[in-house]
Amino acid sequence: MFTKILVAVSTGSADTVLTSAIEAARKYDAQIVALHVVDPTPCYLGAADCNFDLIVEAMTAHGRKVVTHVRNVLDNQARTAEVRMVTLPMSGMTIGRAIAIVADETAADLILLGERSSFPWRWLSEDVASEVVRCSGRPIQVAADRINSRSAHRAGSHWADASTIRI
Known part of the structure; x- marks a missing residue:
């Protein structure tokens, strides 16, 4: 079903996302394209x-x-x-858009992302999964970092339908 899987790797979720990518690649006999995006934009929030x-x-x-x-x-x-x-670049590009661009360049069939961090100030950060869905017509999978015992649906990977119009 999938021949190429783009896995977006962050410093906080590298091992979790890589494990999911390796399992999916074995299941579908697919190639993995791993991508790490460096975003210098938060530096603007520091001292002048x-x-x-x-x-x-x-x-x-x-x-x-x-x-x-x-x-x-x-x-x-x-x-x-x-x-x-x-x-x-210093402006005009989001992490999600960069992931979508690399997915297009590599002809990835699936985009695999890590779960969004839950730090208290997360409202300041980009919702990468939403931005990838908005910028790409490809299916995405979000690999859960941990299992929530109160919620059985979080015990595995989450799927999001990326059937939105490409902008």
């Missing part, structure tokens, strides 16, 4: 006298460590895989 270039450089170096970890995990699983990293 900070060294912005130094912060972006540190974020990019950390992104390369994430990519190396992802590559090592996928190499150990003997799956056909490609690993990419994208650094967003």
